[in-house]
Amino acid sequence: MNRQDNELITRIGPGSAAGSVLRQYWQPAALIEELDGPRAVRPVTLLGESLVLFRDEQGRYGLVDRRCSHRGADLCYGRLENGGLRCPFHGWLFDVNGDCLEQPAEPEGSTLHERIRHRAYPCVERAGVIFAYMGEGEPPAFPDFDCFRAPDTHTFAFKGQWDCNWLQALEVGIDPAHASYLHRFFEDEDPRDSYGKQFRAGAAGTEIPLTQVLRDYGRPDIRVENTGYGFRLVTTRPLPAEQTHYRITNLAFPNAIAIPxxxxxxxxxxxxxxxxxxxxxYAIFTSFGAPVDRATMRAQRLERHTLPDYRPTANRDNEWGYNADEQATQTYTGMGMDINVHDQWAVESQGAIQDRTIEHLGKTDVAIIANRRLLRAAIQARQQGEPLPFREPLVDADTGPVAVDAIGGRDLGEACWRALDRVRRAGASWWAKERA
Structure with a gap:
């Protein structure tokens, strides 16, 4: 990739090519919990824009320009009252739609407020996350994914900050080959003690620890299948006794993944x-079994993140917790047992914006290549005024992202993981109610 193309697909500020594409899809802006407390106002920087998120007395969410339209004062210090957010400088009052409701210092009968349109973006709350639409025209249909169909009792949302460009962060999630190395553990935990931990449970349908599968079979076959939301990744690892490990993961264009x-x-x-x-x-964990133990999940993640910024405690300043003795005896990275830290090191160590001009991609990078082609095609479509992909609702909810680890006969192929997904859904109380 040349430097110009690298800039094209990574820069996201106002007026940028990739940023223009991302703005045409719903984007997470904050967790609901960030508005907890006596005052439901907080600053948000999203896609390079300085904004303020607030919840008014009616429970409506507003995401507006942080600078007051009058003289540019900081609305993050605004007063929540009378159906909006009021600037303390001169009392201008803005609602969630960006309408100026009051200008109390102006002469009686003034209609100036009717001509003010403060920059504002529509928001919706789903599964503990506030999503915003920052694009032009009507927002697309909201994704009909499992995490949005499940009740609140069966979901848990959290987030964390990484100090790197968004695209390299996304690309680690659509790179199945790295799991056999970056997340390699030399000893396996009991899968029964794996709650809330990635890659520590057994593959569905077996008690074989997933860590063992990934460690012992490090040369996967990876296939990309186009879907109505982006693409599906089917990663297979041949096992003994004519068995195969199937790992089904997904890209939900433009910047989401769905994984087991x-x-x-x-x-x-x-x-x-x-x-x-x-x-x-931003991660939404969705349970097809028992309600999510939110207290445990949150406590696990707060052991490794600080509030209110959601920054990880392992970072460049402390070398991501690297320990040479651990690397020699326990883990491939020497950076602890949390795979989020491994991923964080991988993408942050590439630099603030990865220099893709030095890459040498291989066959296992098939999803990386496919995603960059999708993004460049979407940028071109946007520049030419053509429709963008994956903005329409899925025809059938069952065609949405299926994310599963399964072990089955080598000749079963898709039937293996599809059957396992059907069994999982049949046993989910919320899915059965939805389909009734």
């Missing part, structure tokens, strides 16, 4: 640009 966490839990995760060199990952 355990036999009854999946992760849908967005990599959302803060600016060109920082991003958040």
């Amino acid at each position: 966490m355990s036999g009854d839990m999946t992760i849908t995760q967005w990599h959302v640009p803060i600016d060109d060199t920082h991003c958040y990952w």
Whole structure:
């Protein structure tokens, strides 16, 4: 890739090519929990724009320009009252739609407020996350994924900041080959102790630890299948006794992935640009079995993140916790047992914006190549005024992202993981109710 193309697909600020594409899809803006407390107002930087998120007295969410349309004062210090956010400088009041409701210092009868349109973006709340649409025209249909169909009792949302460009963060999630190396553990934990941990449970349909499968079979076959939401990755690893490990993961264009966490839990995760060199990952964990133990899941993640910024405690400043003795005896990276830290090191160590001009891609990078082609095609479509892909709802909810690890006969192919997914859904109380 040349330098110009690398800039094209990574830069996301106002007026940029990739940023224009991302703005045409719903993007996570904050967790609901970030508005907890006595005052439901917080600053948000999203796609390079400085904004303020608030919840008014009616429970409506507003995401507006942080600078007051009057004289540019900081609305993050605004007063929540009278149906909107009021600037303390001169009392101008803005609602969630960006309408100026009041200008109390102006002469009686003034209609100036009727001509003010403060920049504002529509918001919706789903599964503990506030999503915003920052594009032009009507928003696309909201994705009909499992994480949005499941009730709140069966989902848990969290986020974390990485100090790198959004695209390299996304690309680690559509790279199945790295799991056999970056996330290699030299000893396996009991899968029964794996709750809330990635790659520590057994593959569905077996008690073989997934860590063992990934460690012992490090040369996977990876196939990309086009779908109505982006593409599906079918990763297979041949096992003894004519068995095969199937790992089904997904890209939900333009910047989300859907991956399995355990036999009854999946992760849908967005990599959302803060600016060109920082991003958040937003993850929604969805259970097909018992209700999610939110207290445990949150406590696990707060052991490794600080609030209110959701920054990881392992970072470049402390070498991501690297320990040479651990690398020699316990883990491939020497960076602890949390695979999020491994991924974080992989993408942050590439630099703030990865220099793709030095890459030498191989066959296992098939999804990386496919995604970059999709993104460039979408950029071209946007520049030529043509429709963008994957903005329409899926025809059948069952065609949405299926994320599963399965082990079955080598000759079963898709029938193996499809059957396992059907069994999982049949046993999910919320899915059965939805389909009734």
